[in-house]
Amino acid sequence: MTADEDCALEAFELAAVDYLLKPVRAERLARSVSRISELIKDGSKVPEMITVDQGGTTRMIRRDDVSYVQAQGDYARLHTAEASYLIRVP
Incomplete structure (x- = not known):
């Protein structure tokens, strides 16, 4: 999570699951947590x-x-x- 949009590319190069910008909205955070939960359930290697x-x-x-x-x-x-x-x- 950051306020800097320029870090997004580096985050995804590091295999980030998602990228949240401050201020974080509750529904956006919930989507991100859901995405991570699905990866864990599927057994994806992080x-x-x-x-x-x-x-x-x-x-x-x-x-x-x-x-x-x-x-x-x-x-x-x-x-x-x-x-x-x-x-x-x-």
Whole structure:
């Protein structure tokens, strides 16, 4: 959910099920929840996502897109075909 329409393309590239713009109307939220419920019932595989911070922007990357991981102390560097991301390991 966001107030930024420009993020819609990136959301769907990340296999988003739906995209809600603020302010969210109750009927629009209900349709989105219904769509997700149907996917769960049908057994559709939802890609696992990893949240990463890149230059002050939070991004979601697919776990399947990670080629390899390097340990760096309390951090891990995730490498994809496009970029690498440094994340703190809990």
